Amino acid sequence: MTELFKLMSVEQAWEAFKEHISIPQIKAETLPIHQALGRVLAGDVISDVDVPGFGRSTMDGFAVRARDTFGASEAMPAMLQITGEVFMGRDASAAVKPGSAVRIATGGMLPEGADAVVMVEYTEELDSTTILVNRPVAPGENTVRRGEDICAGQELIRAGTLIRPQEMGAMAGIGITACQVVQKPSVGILSTGDEVVGPDQEPGPGQIRDINSVAIAGLVEESGGQAVRYGIIPDEFSRLEEVVKIAVQETDIIIISGGSSVGSRDVTSAIINSLGDPGVLVHGVSVKPGKPTILGVVSGKPVIGLPGHPASAMVLADIFLVPLVRAFCGLGFTPLQRRTVKAVIGRSMASASGRKDYIRVTVREEDGKVTAEPVLGKSGLITTMVRADGVVVIPSEKEGLEAGEHVKVILF
CATH class of the missing domain: 2.40.340.10 (MoeA, C-terminal, domain IV)
Incomplete structure (x- = not known):
C-alpha cells in the first residue's frame, strides 16, 4: 500500500527529530594551531604568561616621566635631555631620570623610570642631545603596561569557540602552538537510484550524473563535519539496506539522497523502519522545494532521507543536516552564520x-x-x-x- 506524506512544519519536524537524537560525548584531538582554522575548541585556553611581557610604546617618540611635561606648550615647551635610545627587540638599558628622555619606536620596551611616551610630532630637537616638548602627556599615555592585554592565569578563549584567524593569532601570542579541538563528526552519504551514475561516467539513456553526494559533501565540510561517501546504490532493498547498516556502524550521521518520494521504487523509509526503533519519525516537511524529506533515527544515529532533486536536497540539508552537524561539533543546533x-x-x-x-x-x-x-x-x-x-x-x-x-x- 502506498505510504502517504504526513506533512509537518519545519518546527514540528525538528521537535519530533530532536526528541530521539542523543548527541554523543565530545571527543577531542590535538592539532597544530595553523591547522585549527574552522575547528571547534575542545577546552579552555588559559594563558600562563603576561601579554605584553613588558611595558611598551604604542607610538614613535620619546619615553619620559609624565610629570616632566606638565604645563608644556608651544609658547613654553619643556626642555629634556636625550640620554639614550631603545632598540627594537632589545632590553631597554637606558633609564629615564628626572629631566631626561629616551628615544623609542612603536613597540619598543619602555625603559625604567618612564611612564609615558611623547609623540615625535610634539617634539622639536634643538640638537643631538636636547628636545623641546610642546604638549604634555599623562601617565600611561601612548604606552601599554605589562599584562594589560592578557594576564597570566586569564581565560583567553572558551571551549566551544569556533576558531577563526583571530583565535589562531591569540594562541600564538601566548606561546601555544597546538590546541585541543573537537573531532569532526562523520557523515555517511549514500546516493540512490538506478538512473544515477558517477560524475566521471558518461550517462546513458535515461541516466544522470550524481550531483547530490558531491554538493552535500561540500555542505558537510563547510559545517564542520567529515563526509564519508558510500557511492551510488541501485534501487534494490537488500543492497541499500546492507550499505545503510554499514554506514550506521561506521559514521555518526547518515544521509540518503533520493528514494524519499512515495512510490513503488522508493525504499528509503522502509529500510529505516526495518533497522530498528524508532525508525522514521518524519516523512514530509511543509517546505518548497523539498517536501518529500525523511527524518529518522536508527541505533541512536540520525538518518536523513533527502529528495533527489539537487536544489531540493540542498535546501533541506541546510535546514536539517547543517544544524545537526554543528550540534555534534558542540555548537548546538545552529545554522551556519551567513551574511x-x-x-x-x-x-x-x-x-x-x-x-x-x-x-x-x-x-x-x-x-x-x-x-x-x-x-x-x-x-x-x-x-x-x-x-x-x-x-x-x-x-x-x-x-x-x-x-x-x-x-x-x-x-x-
Missing part, C-alpha cells in the same frame, strides 16, 4: 499558506537600491543553484510576496 542583506523583491511570488518557501534569488545593486530577483526554474535544475546568490524565505503564515516588498536575503 544577510536587505533588498526589495523584484517580482511577485505566490506561496501556499502553511508552507515555508525558499526562493533562490540573485542580488543586484543599482543607484543605491538592492534588488533580489527570483531565479525561476524547477528544483531539478542545476542552473538554479549556480546562478543564485542566496535565498529569501517566505514564512508559512504568508501567502506570497508583492513586487517591491522588503525582504532579507540569506547569502550563500
Whole structure:
C-alpha cells in the first residue's frame, strides 16, 4: 500500500527529530594551531604568561616621566635631555631620570623610570642631545603596561569557540602552538537510484550524473563535519539496506539522497523502519522545494532521507543536516552564520499558506537600491543553484510576496 506524506512544519519536524537524537560525548584531538582554522575548541585556553611581557610604546617618540611635561606648550615647551635610545627587540638599558628622555619606536620596551611616551610630532630637537616638548602627556599615555592585554592565569578563549584567524593569532601570542579541538563528526552519504551514475561516467539513456553526494559533501565540510561517501546504490532493498547498516556502524550521521518520494521504487523509509526503533519519525516537511524529506533515527544515529532533486536536497540539508552537524561539533543546533542583506523583491511570488518557501534569488545593486530577483526554474535544475546568490524565505503564515516588498536575503 502506498505510504502517504504526513506533512509537518519545519518546527514540528525538528521537535519530533530532536526528541530521539542523543548527541554523543565530545571527543577531542590535538592539532597544530595553523591547522585549527574552522575547528571547534575542545577546552579552555588559559594563558600562563603576561601579554605584553613588558611595558611598551604604542607610538614613535620619546619615553619620559609624565610629570616632566606638565604645563608644556608651544609658547613654553619643556626642555629634556636625550640620554639614550631603545632598540627594537632589545632590553631597554637606558633609564629615564628626572629631566631626561629616551628615544623609542612603536613597540619598543619602555625603559625604567618612564611612564609615558611623547609623540615625535610634539617634539622639536634643538640638537643631538636636547628636545623641546610642546604638549604634555599623562601617565600611561601612548604606552601599554605589562599584562594589560592578557594576564597570566586569564581565560583567553572558551571551549566551544569556533576558531577563526583571530583565535589562531591569540594562541600564538601566548606561546601555544597546538590546541585541543573537537573531532569532526562523520557523515555517511549514500546516493540512490538506478538512473544515477558517477560524475566521471558518461550517462546513458535515461541516466544522470550524481550531483547530490558531491554538493552535500561540500555542505558537510563547510559545517564542520567529515563526509564519508558510500557511492551510488541501485534501487534494490537488500543492497541499500546492507550499505545503510554499514554506514550506521561506521559514521555518526547518515544521509540518503533520493528514494524519499512515495512510490513503488522508493525504499528509503522502509529500510529505516526495518533497522530498528524508532525508525522514521518524519516523512514530509511543509517546505518548497523539498517536501518529500525523511527524518529518522536508527541505533541512536540520525538518518536523513533527502529528495533527489539537487536544489531540493540542498535546501533541506541546510535546514536539517547543517544544524545537526554543528550540534555534534558542540555548537548546538545552529545554522551556519551567513551574511544577510536587505533588498526589495523584484517580482511577485505566490506561496501556499502553511508552507515555508525558499526562493533562490540573485542580488543586484543599482543607484543605491538592492534588488533580489527570483531565479525561476524547477528544483531539478542545476542552473538554479549556480546562478543564485542566496535565498529569501517566505514564512508559512504568508501567502506570497508583492513586487517591491522588503525582504532579507540569506547569502550563500
